Amino acid sequence: DEEEEEEEEEEExxxxxxxTSLLNKLxxxxxxxxxxxxxxxxxxxxxxxxxxxTFEELPLxxxxxxxxxxxxxxxxxxxQETALPIMLPLPCRPQNLIAQSQxxxxxxxxxxLAMLSRVNAAEKYPQCLCLAPTYELALQIxxxxxxxxxxxxxxxxxxxVRGNRVLQGTTLQEQIVIGTPGTMLDWCFKRRVVDxxxxxxxxxxxxxxxxxxxxxSCQSIRIQRALPKGCQMLLFSATFKETVRAFATQIVSNxxxxxxxxxxxxxxxxxxxxFVCRSWEEKYRxxxxxxxxxxxxxxxxxxxxxxxxDWLSVEMSQDGHQVAILTAELTxxxxxxxxxxxxxGKEKVLIATNVCARxxxxxxxxxxxxxxxxxxxxxxxxxETYLHRIGRTGRFGKRGVAFSMVExxxxxxxxxxxxxxxxxxxxxxxxxxxxxxxxxxxKGAQCGISKG
Ligand SMILES: Nc1ncnc2c1ncn2[C@@H]1O[C@H](COP(=O)(O)OP(=O)(O)OP(=O)(O)O)[C@@H](O)[C@H]1O
Numbered sequence: 001d002e003e004e005e006e007e008e009e010e011e012e013x014x015x016x017x018x019x020t021s022l023l024n025k026l027x028x029x030x031x032x033x034x035x036x037x038x039x040x041x042x043x044x045x046x047x048x049x050x051x052x053x054t055f056e057e058l059p060l061x062x063x064x065x066x067x068x069x070x071x072x073x074x075x076x077x078x079x080q081e082t083a084l085p086i087m088l089p090l091p092c093r094p095q096n097l098i099a100q101s102q103x104x105x106x107x108x109x110x111x112x113l114a115m116l117s118r119v120n121a122a123e124k125y126p127q128c129l130c131l132a133p134t135y136e137l138a139l140q141i142x143x144x145x146x147x148x149x150x151x152x153x154x155x156x157x158x159x160x161v162r163g164n165r166v167l168q169g170t171t172l173q174e175q176i177v178i179g180t181p182g183t184m185l186d187w188c189f190k191r192r193v194v195d196x197x198x199x200x201x202x203x204x205x206x207x208x209x210x211x212x213x214x215x216x217s218c219q220s221i222r223i224q225r226a227l228p229k230g231c232q233m234l235l236f237s238a239t240f241k242e243t244v245r246a247f248a249t250q251i252v253s254n255x256x257x258x259x260x261x262x263x264x265x266x267x268x269x270x271x272x273x274x275f276v277c278r279s280w281e282e283k284y285r286x287x288x289x290x291x292x293x294x295x296x297x298x299x300x301x302x303x304x305x306x307x308x309x310d311w312l313s314v315e316m317s318q319d320g321h322q323v324a325i326l327t328a329e330l331t332x333x334x335x336x337x338x339x340x341x342x343x344x345g346k347e348k349v350l351i352a353t354n355v356c357a358r359x360x361x362x363x364x365x366x367x368x369x370x371x372x373x374x375x376x377x378x379x380x381x382x383x384e385t386y387l388h389r390i391g392r393t394g395r396f397g398k399r400g401v402a403f404s405m406v407e408x409x410x411x412x413x414x415x416x417x418x419x420x421x422x423x424x425x426x427x428x429x430x431x432x433x434x435x436x437x438x439x440x441x442x443k444g445a446q447c448g449i450s451k452g
Contacts, residue, residue, distance in 0.1 A: 017209045018134045019332050021238075024103050025140050026336035027343070031077050032104030038082045041257040049256070051081040058084050063151035064116055071148060077106030080113075082258050087114035087234060094200070094232035096252045100240040101260030107236045111203050112144045114234065118201045119175040121154035126194045130178040130203040131220055133210050135161045136332070141205060142178050160184045166193045181210070181219035188223060196226045204251060207237035208244045217247050224251050265391030267421055270400040272390065274414045276407075280308070283371060283405040284315055290369075290403060291321060295348045297366030302352055302389055304372040309353050312371060316351075326352040368393050370404040373413050381413045383420050 040049060052058055054075055055068050076084060079101045086095050087110070101107060115128040132138040138161050145157050158164075158172050160179025166172070168191045177184070177194055188194045202224060210216040224233070233252040237244050240259065248255075277283040287301070303309040306327045313325040324347040326338050342350045351371075374385035393400025406414055 016328075017212050018137060018206070021103060021206060021209060022134070022136045022140065023332050023335055023339070025137075026332065027339045028104055031106055032102060036078075036261040038078055038101075039259045039261065040082065041259075043254055043256075049082070050085050052076060052085055053081065059088055060113065060117060061152070064113060064148065066151045067116075067148040068113075070150065071109075073109070077109075079105050079107055079258065079260050080110045083107075083110045084113060086256055086258070087111070087232075088117055094230060096233045096255040098235045098237075098248045098252055098255045098257045100237050100244075100258070102262045103238045105260055108141060108144050108205070109148065111205070111234055111236060112141070112148050115176055115201055115203065116145065116149045116152060116155060118232070119155055121152065121175065123175070124173040125198055126158070126172050126174060126177045127199060128176045128201040128203070129184065129194070129196075129199050129223070130176065130205065131181050131184060131210075131223070132178065132205045133180065133213055133216055135180060137206060137209075138178050138180055145176060145178070160187050160194075166191055168192065171195070181216045181223065184223055185219045188226065196223070197228050199227055199231055201232045201234070202227055204233075204235045207235050207248060208239045208241070211243050211247050221250060265387050267387065267391060269398070270390055270393060270402055272402045272404070274404050274406055276411055277405050278408055280311070284312065286405060287312075287316075287369065287371070288319065288321075294367045294369065294403075298342070298345070298348050298350075299367040299369060300350045300352055300365050300389075301369040301371055302374070304353070304374070306353050308371065309351050313351050316349075321349065322347060323349040323351055326350060328353065365393050366398070366400055368400070368402045370402065373404050373406060373410065373417070375413065381417050381420070383417065386417060387421075 038051075042049070055065060055073070060068075079099060083097065083099050086097050089095065099107060099110075111130070115130065119127045130138075130141060132141055138159060142157050142159055149155055155176065156174040157176045157178060158174035160177050160183045162180070162183055164183070166187060170193055172193050177187075179187070184194075188196055204210070204220055204224075210220060227233075233255070235248050235252050235255075237248070239262075240248075275283070275286045277286055301312065301323075303312060306329060309325060309327055313323055316323045324338050324342055326335055330338065338350070341347055368390045370386075370389065374382040374389065376382045390400065390402035393402065404414070
């Protein structure tokens with residue numbers, strides 16, 4: 001039984017990248033701030049590249065400029081400044097592109113503009129293909145096409161996604177086809193409703209998620225292989241680990257590569273406090289003791305499992321504390337709703353499992369509580385998750401505070417975390433100094449503070 005329980009807990013902690021991406025799209029209201037410069041790598045470094053500061057400098061149709069302004073975009077984002085001049089030139093000189101930048105920096109809008117610019121609206125057959133890892137993500141891109149392209153009356157979009165049936169042998173009239181690799185493959189090779197020879201732009205979005213999901217990358221490669229030689233290939237990814245790099249170079253030949261490095265999180269302006277406790281109950285009492293203080297700002301409390309998150313939320317609610325809870329049990333739409341309420345300040349405390357530790361942008365969090373320290377399967381600290389959880393409180397020059405509850409038998413985790421981040425020079429030594437006065441907040445807590 002115990003084994004089963006453990007398995008179940010592991011299952012709960014798995015992050016679904018496609019869901020996280022969708023959630024971010026649902027809750028995002030503006031561009032993600034990024035302080036990093038764009039790096040450009042090209043085969044021939046002597047060939048000139050330029051970047052634009054305004055949309056008017058680009059060869060965009062007036063209908064598209066109108067669409068952009070209706071979206072409320074005043075100027076191109078960092079990635080758009082560089083990517084658009086590469087993607088937009090005339091079809092006789094198509095340049096392949098691989099672009100990496102974190103989620104929310106404006107990649108979708110960039111390739112949507114490229115597709116809408118490339119199609120010949122007078123011709124009624126598919127000219128641009130776009131692949132996304134899931135049904136929902138494909139629909140999201142479609143919505144952006146429809147919004148930015150709302151003044152391009154003659155351009156239409158078709159969705160190659162499950163449930164959308166087409167008759168074998170018919171030819172699609174839509175100029176842009178967007179879908180998931182499996183259905184697209186079926187439409188192109190089995191039903192033959194898309195003539196791949198006539199495609200002149202191929203966009204592959206969220207390449208890192210494709211690779212993470214079995215089969216999608218192979219299906220994408222099969223489609224790409226059947227495209228004509230002059231077809232422009234554009235590949236986008238939020239991350240660029242080795243597997244993504246290998247996949248990208250298989251799909252895209254002679255690319256210009258642009259990268260917007262992810263903002264580096266640091267712990268130097270975050271105060272970290274560790275509470276040593278013997279049980280969940282003791283952790284809970286410690287939490288109640290600091291509750292008044294954590295609700296001065298907005299706090300996120302991270303639990304290792306859904307079970308502990310549920311337990312904590314019930315306990316806190318029964319004690320009259322108002323908390324919201326975010327776990328993988330909720331649908332993406334429900335999660336988006338919870339996050340929105342938290343953002344609007346309707347709830348001050350959000351209890352979350354690992355599913356939302358990463359990638360979700362809730363900027364106003366000032367206090368993070370680790371109800372359990374994040375650990376990996378070998379029961380060592382998961383440094384990266386620790387950094388991501390608490391690093392987000394101290395962004396853009398803000399000061400943050402993090403409280404971590406540690407079981408007595410796990411005090412060594414605290415030492416390991418301390419050593420790890422000090423070795424990286426990522427942490428202000430003073431913050432970890434035991435001789436610092438103990439925080440008022442912890443007085444009366446029935447647990448010790450191992451580090452102040
Ligand atoms: N130039 C711009 N000016 C203002 N807002 C923009 C601009 N470009 C995009 N946005 C907005 O910023 C948000 C993020 O853009 P977008 O979805 O294109 O990012 P992304 O990098 O594709 O993210 P993801 O990797 O999650 O797909 C969206 O709400 C979009 O409407």
